[in-house]
Amino acid sequence: MFVTLATPHYPPRNIGGVEFYVQSLARWLHQQGHRVEVVCVEQIEYGPFPRVSARVDPAEGFPVHRLTVRWRKGPLGLRDRFDHPAMELWFKAYFHSRRPDVFHLHSGYLLTVSPLRAAMKMGIPTVVSLHDFWFLCAHHTLLRPSGQVCPGPEDPAGCAYCWLSQGRRYRWMEQGLARLGVAHPHLQAGRLLRPWPFFRPWAQIMAERLRTTMRVLNQASAIHVPSRFIQRQHEGFGMRKEGVHLIRYFASPDCTQPVDQRDRAIFHVVYIGQIAPHKGIHVLLEGIRQAKTALGDKGSRRLRLTIYGDDRVFPAYRVRLQQLAGADPDIRLAGVLPREQLREALAKADVLVLPSIWPEITGIVALEALAMGVPVLASATGGIPEVVIHSQNGWLVPPRDPKAIAEALVRWIREPEALEQLRAHAKPVTSFEQTMDATLRLYQGLTGDQTSPSNQGPDLLIQDSGK
Numbered sequence: 001m002f003v004t005l006a007t008p009h010y011p012p013r014n015i016g017g018v019e020f021y022v023q024s025l026a027r028w029l030h031q032q033g034h035r036v037e038v039v040c041v042e043q044i045e046y047g048p049f050p051r052v053s054a055r056v057d058p059a060e061g062f063p064v065h066r067l068t069v070r071w072r073k074g075p076l077g078l079r080d081r082f083d084h085p086a087m088e089l090w091f092k093a094y095f096h097s098r099r100p101d102v103f104h105l106h107s108g109y110l111l112t113v114s115p116l117r118a119a120m121k122m123g124i125p126t127v128v129s130l131h132d133f134w135f136l137c138a139h140h141t142l143l144r145p146s147g148q149v150c151p152g153p154e155d156p157a158g159c160a161y162c163w164l165s166q167g168r169r170y171r172w173m174e175q176g177l178a179r180l181g182v183a184h185p186h187l188q189a190g191r192l193l194r195p196w197p198f199f200r201p202w203a204q205i206m207a208e209r210l211r212t213t214m215r216v217l218n219q220a221s222a223i224h225v226p227s228r229f230i231q232r233q234h235e236g237f238g239m240r241k242e243g244v245h246l247i248r249y250f251a252s253p254d255c256t257q258p259v260d261q262r263d264r265a266i267f268h269v270v271y272i273g274q275i276a277p278h279k280g281i282h283v284l285l286e287g288i289r290q291a292k293t294a295l296g297d298k299g300s301r302r303l304r305l306t307i308y309g310d311d312r313v314f315p316a317y318r319v320r321l322q323q324l325a326g327a328d329p330d331i332r333l334a335g336v337l338p339r340e341q342l343r344e345a346l347a348k349a350d351v352l353v354l355p356s357i358w359p360e361i362t363g364i365v366a367l368e369a370l371a372m373g374v375p376v377l378a379s380a381t382g383g384i385p386e387v388v389i390h391s392q393n394g395w396l397v398p399p400r401d402p403k404a405i406a407e408a409l410v411r412w413i414r415e416p417e418a419l420e421q422l423r424a425h426a427k428p429v430t431s432f433e434q435t436m437d438a439t440l441r442l443y444q445g446l447t448g449d450q451t452s453p454s455n456q457g458p459d460l461l462i463q464d465s466g467k
Helices: 017-031 074-080 085-098 114-121 156-164 168-179 185-193 200-219 228-235 281-295 315-325 339-347 364-371 402-414 416-425 432-447
Strands: 002-007 035-046 051-057 064-071 102-106 126-129 222-225 244-246 266-272 302-308 331-335 351-354 376-379 394-397
Touching: 002 017, 002 085, 017 035, 017 102, 017 364, 017 432, 035 085, 051 085, 064 085, 074 200, 085 114, 102 114, 102 432, 114 126, 114 200, 126 432, 156 168, 156 185, 156 200, 168 185, 222 228, 222 432, 228 244, 266 281, 266 339, 266 402, 281 302, 281 315, 281 402, 315 331, 339 364, 351 364, 351 402, 364 376, 376 402, 394 402, 402 416
Parallel strands: 002 035, 002 102, 035 064, 102 126, 126 222, 222 244, 266 302, 266 351, 302 331, 351 376, 376 394
Antiparallel strands: 051 064
């Protein structure tokens, strides 16, 4: 079988949960004897007309096509971000020369709907993985620039204002309306701007965006969801219920055997992930401060926090975190954690914390921690409660609640047996082999190729799960 995987980013330049997922899938398919190629976006540039160029990277042992994509500016640039004419032409030429059996798009972010449209015109079966909210949200996170979580695309004018408010010169309207006590100030700001000639094209294109993304999504041969949460979110805005396949994320094979290397004199809290505002690391730092204050000098174990992640992407946020950490020697921003060191980092952790303020799809690192026998302290948001079961294998707290984080940490330090009970129930949720096998069976169902063995039960791969 010949499978083409398209993903916004691909290692080594970008390393995150989705990148690791796609790389693992590509390597596994290659090892199983299938032909595989990857297409990703390497660089974005701006110019007067849309353009796509590519270079082929053979380092993986199979072709990785790394694209340079040009967007226009202004309202037309907004359209380029979801429907890119040059992207469709590039993929049309690619499909004509390669003719893969299956095309699998892992988010439309940076790639747009254009690759899907090109594949459909060529009669190639298509799979879309909903790793984020790109089909609903131009930011792909359902987070406004103000930091507030958005319930979804309620009004094109509100979405257009949200997009423009990335620039500070537009943000004052929302802030002013909020001070006046106006409900949903971003929506009201968009409605106030709607009659203005400069704003009208932005609102029109944002309305066109939702129509286009959902129409093309619903035309895909199959839709893959890693959590029921993201399935419900998209169904609420028009995604079909048929042909939707639930395949859970997996824990890395390196994290399948629990190892306990904890220092009993230290209570070690670990964060692993993006260093970005929507990940809520500032909330975690405040929770650590409150926990230390509550413990005083009477804590039986020294409370330590290690934060792993690339802090170069959001430099202003890095400075904010450094200021919150102050001179505390027990708080360390440790930079990027190489994959080969993940097992060691988790083995030394008492608890992994996911303090997200945005609706996480699932959180791959949470699955890896559980597979290593490490409890997870996480925000009760998005798909996290589907894998982190409160008071069983972890602890759930409201988003943006440092006090709840502090209370959990203080309790576990003072009552270590409570944490040990959670560790006893921290088990793998889904194995690497289960997820890979379910994905291959999905491909086989689209192509009619049933030659490869399958040993996965029905709970992992749920077809037409909306019925």
